[in-house]
Amino acid sequence: MMSVSWTTKTDEFVQVLNEEGKVVNADWLPKLSAEQLRELMHRMVFTRIWDQRAIKLTRQGRLGFYAPVSGQEGTMIGSEFATTKEDFLLPSYRDIPQAVWHGLPMDQAFLYSRGHQHGGQIPSDVNVLMPQIIIGAQIVQTAGVAMGFKLKNQKNVAFTYIGDGGTSQGDFYEGLNFAGAYQLPAVFIVQNNQFAITVPVALQTAAKRLADKAVAAGMPGIQVDGMDVLAVYAATKQTVDHAREGAGPGLIEAITFRYGPHTMAGDDPTRYRTKELEEEWQKKDPLVRFRLYLEQQGLWTPSDEEAVIEEAKTAVNEALAKADAVAPMTVESLIDSMFDQLPSDLLAQKAEFVKKEGN
Amino acid sequence: MAQMTMIQAITDALDVELARDERVLLFGEDVGQSGGVFRATDGLQKKYGVNRVFDTPLAESGIGGLATGLGVQGFRPIAEIQFIGFLFEVMDEVVSQAARMRFRSGGRYTSPIVFRTPFGGGVKTPELHADSLEGLLMQSPGIKVVIPSNPYDAKGLLISAIRDNDPVFFMEHMKLYRSFRQEVPEGEYTIPLGVANVVRPGKDITVIAYGAMVQTAMKAADVWSKTKGIEAEVIDLRTVSPIDIETITASIKKTHRAVVVQEAQRKAGIAAEVIAQINEHALYYLEGPVVRITAPDTVYPFAMAEEIWLPSQERVQAGFERVLAL
Numbered sequence A: 001m002m003s004v005s006w007t008t009k010t011d012e013f014v015q016v017l018n019e020e021g022k023v024v025n026a027d028w029l030p031k032l033s034a035e036q037l038r039e040l041m042h043r044m045v046f047t048r049i050w051d052q053r054a055i056k057l058t059r060q061g062r063l064g065f066y067a068p069v070s071g072q073e074g075t076m077i078g079s080e081f082a083t084t085k086e087d088f089l090l091p092s093y094r095d096i097p098q099a100v101w102h103g104l105p106m107d108q109a110f111l112y113s114r115g116h117q118h119g120g121q122i123p124s125d126v127n128v129l130m131p132q133i134i135i136g137a138q139i140v141q142t143a144g145v146a147m148g149f150k151l152k153n154q155k156n157v158a159f160t161y162i163g164d165g166g167t168s169q170g171d172f173y174e175g176l177n178f179a180g181a182y183q184l185p186a187v188f189i190v191q192n193n194q195f196a197i198t199v200p201v202a203l204q205t206a207a208k209r210l211a212d213k214a215v216a217a218g219m220p221g222i223q224v225d226g227m228d229v230l231a232v233y234a235a236t237k238q239t240v241d242h243a244r245e246g247a248g249p250g251l252i253e254a255i256t257f258r259y260g261p262h263t264m265a266g267d268d269p270t271r272y273r274t275k276e277l278e279e280e281w282q283k284k285d286p287l288v289r290f291r292l293y294l295e296q297q298g299l300w301t302p303s304d305e306e307a308v309i310e311e312a313k314t315a316v317n318e319a320l321a322k323a324d325a326v327a328p329m330t331v332e333s334l335i336d337s338m339f340d341q342l343p344s345d346l347l348a349q350k351a352e353f354v355k356k357e358g359n
Numbered sequence B: 001m002a003q004m005t006m007i008q009a010i011t012d013a014l015d016v017e018l019a020r021d022e023r024v025l026l027f028g029e030d031v032g033q034s035g036g037v038f039r040a041t042d043g044l045q046k047k048y049g050v051n052r053v054f055d056t057p058l059a060e061s062g063i064g065g066l067a068t069g070l071g072v073q074g075f076r077p078i079a080e081i082q083f084i085g086f087l088f089e090v091m092d093e094v095v096s097q098a099a100r101m102r103f104r105s106g107g108r109y110t111s112p113i114v115f116r117t118p119f120g121g122g123v124k125t126p127e128l129h130a131d132s133l134e135g136l137l138m139q140s141p142g143i144k145v146v147i148p149s150n151p152y153d154a155k156g157l158l159i160s161a162i163r164d165n166d167p168v169f170f171m172e173h174m175k176l177y178r179s180f181r182q183e184v185p186e187g188e189y190t191i192p193l194g195v196a197n198v199v200r201p202g203k204d205i206t207v208i209a210y211g212a213m214v215q216t217a218m219k220a221a222d223v224w225s226k227t228k229g230i231e232a233e234v235i236d237l238r239t240v241s242p243i244d245i246e247t248i249t250a251s252i253k254k255t256h257r258a259v260v261v262q263e264a265q266r267k268a269g270i271a272a273e274v275i276a277q278i279n280e281h282a283l284y285y286l287e288g289p290v291v292r293i294t295a296p297d298t299v300y301p302f303a304m305a306e307e308i309w310l311p312s313q314e315r316v317q318a319g320f321e322r323v324l325a326l
């Protein structure tokens, strides 16, 4: 691959692997080593187990805010894998896996979930911003981070994620337009998981494809099978490489599905989607087809799978223990984090809380 | 009469007004087919159809613009902003557009819009969901701001808001949605906007609160009544813009001491405005300065520290102590 023509084709849907794990489009088959292929599988299995554990932990009250990711692993893992550690990630609330695979320690992701401010103190060598709650804000900010790379003559890209619903926001268009107008090294990944909480994508827009929204910003938009980790990787890699070389921004629309509820805060998917629809998407599962592909090549065995499952469970337990060991957040530390130098009124308010919190 | 939670009372009010007035429309993110993330609009699309109760694309500025345009067309839109933290996305439409329509057109066009939004802390929501932004709205000319503290008031106030000919921001405290039930009459009744309610009579201290802080103030008042024989008079503002200074003044004439309680951060908020108006209208009836109990001037904390950040009934009691010592 990588010689594929660089224009927006308004009817193209990039798929490399079909549901049986067979290569259907060799033009887009990325050149990845056996080790890299195994790593993609490793990350997807790990992420699925971690997601299942996180859902349980949330139900038990041991985690707080959590947006499930199962179903979207192909999109999340495949796209992040096409970037380097020096590239800058602006995640939304659901993009915790990408943040962790990009370097955010898992225990900090758990602290963020619990609403502890230390969760957002990203280590200085990790190029990730805190998960964005205000839908669309990450898109406009991506233009800024990308311009920073350009001004500093750094050959890195800023990459960000948004959902299908998020493409309706004004900020989405503003960010894309800035990136196009300044020809910035920015990559926008739209995870079209079919629903924005309860609202189906058909109610968001009359556009046939979200990828086409790139056209108005003067950048290429590719639509890929988001359940196919190789297609997502290939499309993202091509877009990232172009952006890195100074050829301007690009957008990828990944067609995917979230199996779980929107978040763990009481959303009930049976109110807005059918069992049939869920089953239809489960047949496209990103892990199933990639596992078949790897098995056919002798690159993956049941014992590999078992090992990753155990590794993920252990990693979650260890991260949880680490998060548990962090002292609870205080209002005092919250006040301290408001300014470089606390103004007099806040100093007085802090004194009140120091008394109350007894430290 | 039925026992209802505040969320049920809100649904009931919407139902009553949708039935009564064809010009009433209801829309926002997730409000149509699924009935809203809090079920506030549950069943209403089925009952009134997709032309009157509908889902919007995910865009708050779009929702605000739709409401403003429909207002120009003579409709009475009720627009839901899913959580208060997204207010900034729609702020231009609320403040610079809808609220100025009457003035700019010399009354030719108006904005009889209700913006409904959940807000308020103590329910462990993620960032930017729980903030108390009523101070910001109060500072914006041309909008009324209503904050009910119980199911009965919620229904009567919401019906009044929908019938009002100008924009009303109707803020619903999430902690109150399902925390208790109350007798709520069937059918229509209204509670006038801009009129406070004395929810607990007393002779020693006037306590002014709104939203979830009414409960907090009531608890503190009950403790002091039992343990110290001090009787606080608790006033529920119900409408925070405009403020009912007459009810407040009448109370201060009796008690000569006042404590204002708000969940929001301290600076330039409802409490500050209440105190300024007391200064203008009731200063000479006071024995000492008015005490203000608020959250500190920080961002709303993540879930972990919110319980200690939010004003507690102990802090309200400390306020009583201070106001009596002054």
Ligand SMILES: Cc1ncc(C[n+]2csc(CCOP(=O)(O)OP(=O)(O)O)c2C)c(N)n1
Pocket (backbone or CB within 6 Å): A094, A133, A134, A135, A136, A162, A163, A164, A165, A166, A167, A191, A193, A195, A196, A197, A262, B029, B058, B060, B082, B086, B089
């Ligand atoms: C500006 C803004 N408006 C509304 C919300 C509330 N909200 C949170 S997630 C969501 C739906 C998002 O759907 P989509 O963009 O498709 O992404 P997904 O959650 O499916 O990943 C909404 C409406 C928000 N967080 N920010």
